[in-house]
Amino acid sequence: xxxxxxxxxxxxxxxxxxxxxxxxxxxxxxxxxxxxxxxxxxxxxxxxxxxxxxxxxxxxxxxxxxxxxxxxxxxxxxxxxxxxxxxxxxxxxxxxxxxxxxxxxxxxxxxxxxxxxxxxxxxxxxxxxxxxxxxxxxxxxxxxxxxxxxxxxxxxxxxxxxxxxxxxxxxxxxxxxxxxxxxxxxxxxxxxxxxxxxxxxxxxxxxxxxxxxxxxxxxxxxxxxxxxxxxxxxxxxxxxxxxxxxxxxxxxxxxxxxxxxxxxxxxxxxxxxxxxxxxxxxxxxxxxxxxxxxxxxxxxxxxxxxxxxxxxxxxxxxxxxxxxxxxxxxxxxxxxxxxxxxxxxxxxxxxxxxxxxxx
Numbered sequence: 377x378x379x380x381x382x383x384x385x386x387x388x389x390x391x392x393x394x395x396x397x398x399x400x401x402x403x404x405x406x407x408x409x410x411x412x413x414x415x416x417x418x419x420x421x422x423x424x425x426x427x428x429x430x431x432x433x434x435x436x437x438x439x440x441x442x443x444x445x446x447x448x449x450x451x452x453x454x455x456x457x458x459x460x461x462x463x464x465x466x467x468x469x470x471x472x473x474x475x476x477x478x479x480x481x482x483x484x485x486x487x488x489x490x491x492x493x494x495x496x497x498x499x500x501x502x503x504x505x506x507x508x509x510x511x512x513x514x515x516x517x518x519x520x521x522x523x524x525x526x527x528x529x530x531x532x533x534x535x536x537x538x539x540x541x542x543x544x545x546x547x548x549x550x551x552x553x554x555x556x557x558x559x560x561x562x563x564x565x566x567x568x569x570x571x572x573x574x575x576x577x578x579x580x581x582x583x584x585x586x587x588x589x590x591x592x593x594x595x596x597x598x599x600x601x602x603x604x605x606x607x608x609x610x611x612x613x614x615x616x617x618x619x620x621x622x623x624x625x626x627x628x629x630x631x632x633x634x635x636x637x638x639x640x641x642x643x644x645x646x647x648x649x650x651x652x653x654x655x656x657x658x659x660x661x662x663x664x665x666x667x668x669x670x671x672x673x674x675x676x677x678x679x680x681x682x683x684x685x686x687x688x689x690x691x692x693x694x695x696x697x698x699x700x701x702x703x704x705x706x707x708x709x710x711x712x713x714x715x716x717x718x719x720x721x722x723x724x725x726x727x728x729x730x731x732x733x734x735x
Contacts, residue, residue, distance in 0.1 A: 386463060387628065388540040389476035392582055394555040395547040396610035398673040401476050403613075403621055406636035411466045414476045416459040417452065421481040424450035428485065428500040430572035433565025439661050446655055452531060453505050460510035460536065468513065479544075479581045482530040487584075488575065497571045507533040528588045529581070541601065541628055542589045544582055546725050547610035549718035550690045553577055553711050554699055561703075563665045568710035577714040579721035586725060603627060607729040615686060616732040617679050623730050637678055644674035692716070 387410070391397035404410055422429045423440060424447045459475060466473040489499035505524040524533035556577060560566035566573070589605040598604060606627055613620050617637060625632035644666050656662050672680065692715060700708035 385472050385629065386467075386540050387472060387474040388542050389474065390479050390542055390544045390582065390585060391476060392480065392546065392552070392579060393478055393576065393669075394552045394559070395545045396613055397476060397478075397545050398670050399679065400545055400608070400610075400613060401474075402639065402673055403617070403635055403637070404474060406639075407472075407630055407634050409470075409472050410474050410630075411469075411471045412474045412476070413459060413462045413466070415478075416462075416475055417455050417477055417481050419447060420450040420452055420455045423447040424452070424455075426452045426500075426502055430498075430570060430575065431560075431564045431566055432570075435563065435565040435661065439659070439665075442659050443656060443662065452502060456505055456532060456536075457508055457510055460508065463511040464513065467511075475540075479530075479585050480576055482532060483581045483585075484526065484529060484531045487529045491580065492571065492574060495571045495574045497575060502531060505531055505533065507535055509535070511536065511539075529584045538592060538596070542585075542605040543624070543628075544586055544605060544607045544725065545610055545613070546579060546582060546607065546722055546729070548690060549579070549715040549722050550692055550695050551611065553715045553718065554695070557703070557707070557711055559668050563661075563668050568707055568714070573710075573714070578718050579725065583721040583724060586728075600629065601627070607725050609726060609729050611686070612729065612732055614679060614681055616734060619732050619734050620730055623733070627730070639677060641677050642674050644670035 387404075389397060389400055389404075391400070401412060401414060405412065420426055423443045427440075429436065463473040463475075485500040485502050489497055506521050507524045508521045524531070525535065527534055528537050530537065557566070557568065560576075568577075586605055586607070593601075593604045606624065608620060608624065618635075621635050622632040624630075625635065645663070692712060695715075696708050696712040699711050702708075703711075
């Protein structure tokens with residue numbers, strides 16, 4: 377499929393943990409022409425042979441011992457091939473493929489090790505990926521696979537990345553950071569002292585991928601899409617849901633009237649990534665993780681707005697005092713410092729977001 381003459385309307389939601397991204401995909405689920413393929417790389421990142429999850433706690437090792445046999449063939453290459461096939465099959469049905477992934481799980485290990493050198497973050501080995509072009513409808517293209525050309529900061533080939541319609545979702549670090557710490561400490565035994573913490577407690581990866589796309593679309597404007605990449609703030613999505621979704625749909629040529637803002641309650645396990653084996657859901661520890669990260673949205677019947685949470689502007693010092701009460705001063709100090717660092721990239725992207733018109 378030629379990117380210049382026949383541009384597919386492929387949607388990519390580039391997210392970060394705890395940014396309200398599950399609600400984002402829930403809102404897109406009502407679009408009749410969209411087929412979602414979420415978290416293509418996360419399962420392999422956590423449990424596959426190219427595993428790069430840095431937590432060494434007993435909780436993580438126990439889960440790995442249980443799950444590794446389900447993922448022993450899910451290499452990063454296989455994950456890429458599966459995603460490309462899914463996109464190609466979706467488009468063959470006349471539908472629009474949508475994928476969502478946390479950007480940190482897509483960044484190339486060499487980039488991570490370089491950018492986190494001050495934290496002695498290891499460079500995990502990763503073989504160069506081959507672009508089999510399974511998302512195209514050309515058998516000859518499949519036969520002439522090439523080693524992936526990478527000028528973007530991920531391990532995904534430029535050719536494929538450049539066909540996507542990128543939408544980034546961010547959230548105020550004063551909300552994201554404590555939410556991420558709570559869930560990872562309770563489910564993965566995570567601490568703020570491990571090198572995995574600065575890897576995930578940041579919007580740096582979102583920003584460098586945003587910058588890649590910003591430069592790409594300035595050099596290669598996409599007809600009909602004057603603003604790419606797009607940015608949505610997760611708290612704006614909660615407070616001004618219909619306003620933000622209407623604007624977003626207009627930007628990417630979707631029918632905003634098809635978006636449903638209420639839905640039937642479900643269970644979080646039905647949205648577990650397609651790459652997961654059924655046995656995963658029989659593991660109590662994995663069920664707990666899925667419930668912690670996706671349970672609220674899955675069991676909801678609409679957008680959850682906590683009036684008290686949004687009743688006044690956030691104050692980092694006040695929030696830091698609350699964190700100290702919950703987790704102790706040492707942890708709170710680390711969270712405050714992480715929030716300050718993450719705020720730089722968050723503010724950069726916030727200035728480029730779709731703004732509420734009714735604020």
